[in-house]
Amino acid sequence: MNSSAVAPAKSSDFIRDIINDDLEAGRHKKVITRFPPEPNGFLHIGHAKSICLNFGIALEYREKLPDSGTRCHLRFDDTDPIKEDTLFEDGIQEDIRWLGFDWDGLYHASDYFEKMYEYAEHLITAGKAYVCSLSDPEIKEYRGSVTTPGRESPYRTRSVEENIDLFRRMRAGEFKDGEHVLRGKADMSNPNMKMRDPLLYRIRHTEHHMTGATWCIYPMYDYAHPISDAIEGITHSICTLEFENNRELYDWVVDNLIDYAKFPSCPHQYEFARLNLNYTVMSKRRLLELVEGKHVRGWDDPRLPTIAGLRRRGYTPESIRAFCTSVGVAKANSTVDMAQLEFCIRDDLNHKAPRVLAVLKPLKVVIENYPDTDVEELDASYWPHDVPKEGTRKVPFCREIYIEQDDFMLEPPKDYFRLAPGKEVRLRYAYCITCTDIIKDSNGAVVEVRCTYDPDTRPGSNPVNRKVKGTIHWVSARHAVDAEVRLYDRLLLEEAAPAGKDSEFLHSINPNALQVLNNCKLERSLATSQPGDRFQFERQGYFIADSKDSKPGAPVFNRIVTLKDSWARSQKK
């Protein structure tokens, strides 16, 4: 792993504490984790937290326990054939690899369907499971509520022989969907609803993307997951908080099977708080709704917190890993500030992205005392003094240039360092210019600024006493490369999406989350930029040539993140 953005001295959390404890007590000699996504959607940054945790632990402990067999599996939790697809598996694998991780073994829960079936028969034989023929609504009714105990199913007392016969016929396809289910015989009055005779198998006459038409009964998550873990020898099964109630059932399954199945490990489940970010949505349902409702341009829309979206937006894997490390792992529900993510990408790109000049909202400047026929090739460093990297390019300087509209003000406040009538600014890597006149259109808007330049301020030959506070970026009009630039901002207007179950959160979408600029002027050197190239557009932010739409000669850039802007901040007050 090549994490350079943040190298925490010692990252510890309650899960690593547990692992250390288990190791010291001799309960385990190796650590095996797994990342178990359901292949029914795309990964988002919340998954990245889990990926960093599970794969990160394997990496760390493999170093501490070489040759121990410490590892992390990728396992697709594919127990519901209705929602799952190979397409998603490919995307998930790509995202994990892109994040910088590799799995020690790729598995599917469906690899174990035959074993699971065998174990189910064992459970029946042991009197721990039965075929229940209650209807869906009846099962719900018998389950009781959180405040009232459930009632036992009338089918609970079926004989082992009858149960086995029925279960085999379920497998053979003799029954329709919903006619029977296999249930664990646990405790209908358990205050933990998950323990009220949990469903283990349901009938689904649906082809599975891995097993095809082999099965028409499929195991439920609560049954399949602990078994998959145990078969793979998982030692620490890490999941999110909403599964806390399921842990008792997880243990029930393992306990009832471990002697019979001779599992290589007795896995235990530990839960941590999932990641939430403000000003965006993280749930599969909402992400799906945004994509299918065409509110964004697909799963990799840079407005989305999906891994694919962040990648296209220009986030680096290092920055996402650093972010996951920085937020920690704990059990308190929390919502991390987007500013923390933004810090991580700025921090990473600061020393990775070469600086270039680009004018996003151009304003023409004519330098009246500069000969129209002249062109000067000025040296411009790709790196600021504080980044220890070499590299320069030439930027052409001419009589007509573009500057940023925001860098000119008719009536500026005292602390405005940029261009204004009668005021002087430094052009980055070039001369100082002074505004002598302005040209307005019929509406009174400034369409052109006239300036004079001071030949004495040529870079490298500055007059000693020259104090010019402001430096602005610019691009030679004659040499500028036209480009489209997509300015991205937070997805939502509000910190938290409205909680409603309906599509209410759609009203909270920030209409300016994407702003497309079509008249941008880039410095000449950017004409040949390749998709995926990242730059800092000086004074503005970090940008990446879009992986899909940018072409050499016709660049399209995405804004990854703005630079911090203390001027803008002070102006808001």
Next chain:
RNA sequence: UGGGGCGUCGCCAAGUGGUAAGGCACCUGGUUUUGGUCCAGGCAUUCCGAGGUUCGAAUCCUUGCGCCCCAGCCA
């Protein structure tokens, strides 16, 4: 009126009886041809509240309060 969890600075988060780490954000000053970076400094007498135990409590006890999760043949 059930059960399982959680409550430490605006946002994360260490801390597990010895007198509140760190990061983000924010504020101040310095450096600076990016109002960026970097550097220096500031930012919880207090840990959801109230009692109690103790020489000493965020950490132990009691008792309130608040928030999250569980009644899919989803995961």
